[in-house]
Amino acid sequence: MDKKLANVAQKRILWMDLEMTGLDPAKDRITEVAVIVTDWDFNEIATYESAVRVSPRLMERRMLKGPAADFWASVPAARDGLIEQNKTARAGLIVENELIAFLDTHFESGNPVLLAGNSIHQDRRFIVNEWKRLDARLHYRMLDVTAWKVVFEGKFKKKFAKPEEHRALADIRGSIQELQYYIAKVTA
Numbered sequence: 001m002d003k004k005l006a007n008v009a010q011k012r013i014l015w016m017d018l019e020m021t022g023l024d025p026a027k028d029r030i031t032e033v034a035v036i037v038t039d040w041d042f043n044e045i046a047t048y049e050s051a052v053r054v055s056p057r058l059m060e061r062r063m064l065k066g067p068a069a070d071f072w073a074s075v076p077a078a079r080d081g082l083i084e085q086n087k088t089a090r091a092g093l094i095v096e097n098e099l100i101a102f103l104d105t106h107f108e109s110g111n112p113v114l115l116a117g118n119s120i121h122q123d124r125r126f127i128v129n130e131w132k133r134l135d136a137r138l139h140y141r142m143l144d145v146t147a148w149k150v151v152f153e154g155k156f157k158k159k160f161a162k163p164e165e166h167r168a169l170a171d172i173r174g175s176i177q178e179l180q181y182y183i184a185k186v187t188a
Contacts, residue, residue, distance in 0.1 A: 012045065012107060013038050013143060015116045015176060017168040018123045019082055021059055022068030025129040029054045029062075031082045033095060034168035037106045042176050048102045049169050051082075051089035059083055078166035096131040103137055112139035118162075118175045119146045145175045148182040158185060 015036040022028035034049035063072045063079055072079040107113050117123060120142045127135045152158040160181045162174045 011039070012114075013040070013116045014103070014107070014113045014138075015172045016120065016123055017117055017171040017175070018126055019078075019166060019168050020126055021054060021062035022066060022071075023122065024067070025125040027062065028068070028126075029058060030092065030126050030130055031059070031086060031089070032168045033099070034172055035099065035102065036169075036172050036176070038176065042180055046102070046106050047169065048099065050095045050098065051085040052092050052095050053089040054086055056086065059086060075164075075166050081167065092130055096134050099131070099134050100137065103134075113137055114139050114141065114143060116143035116175070116179075117145065117172065118149075118178070120144045143179075145179045145182075148179060152182055152185065156185070 015038060017034055018030050019032040020028045020030050030052045031054050032049070032051050034047065036047050037045040039045065059082075062068055063083070103113055115124065115138050121144060124135075124138070124142065127138070149160070152160075160178045162178050163170070164174075165171060
C-alpha cells in the first residue's frame with residue numbers, strides 16, 4: 001500500500017452518493033450530493049448533503065423525456081423530490097466549495113481522501129466533469145462496494161437486500177450497511 005493511501009486508510013473514509021439526471025456525465029448533471037465521513041468501524045463522524053441547481057429544462061429533457069425517463073418513472077417519489085428541491089438548490093460551484101471546506105475540516109491536508117460508495121466509479125466520472133477541484137483532493141483508489149456485491153452474488157450466491165431510495169444520504173447509509181454485511185460474512 002502506498003504511503004499516502006496508508007495515511008488515509010488508517011483514519012477515515014469519505015462515503016459519497018450522487019443523484020444525477022441520468023448516467024451520461026457529458027449530458028447529465030449532478031442534482032444531489034451527500035457525504036458521510038466514517039472511521040474503519042463505520043461509525044459516522046460527520047455528514048453533508050446538498051441539492052445542486054440544474055437547469056429545469058435539462059431536468060425535464062433528461063429525467064422526464066430522455067434516456068433516463070424510464071428509470072425515473074419507476075421511482076416517481078425520488079424523481080419528483082429531486083425536481084422539487086431543484087427550485088431551492090444552490091449552484092454547483094457553491095456546493096463544491098462547501099465540499100472542499102468539509103474535507104478540510106474532517107481530513108488531514110496533503111493526503112488524498114479515500115472515496116467510497118456503490119458504483120462509486122460512476123459518481124467519480126461526474127465529479128471529474130463538474131468538480132475538478134474536489135476531484136484533485138481524492139485518491140485515485142476507491143472503495144467500491146459494488147465489487148464486493150459482484151463477488152458475493154456471483155461466487156457465493158449471497159445477496160444483500162439494499163434499500164434503493166435514490167436519495168443520496170439514504171443510499172450512502174445503505175452502502176455502508178451493505179459493506180458491513182459482506183465483511184461479517186468474511187469474518188464469521
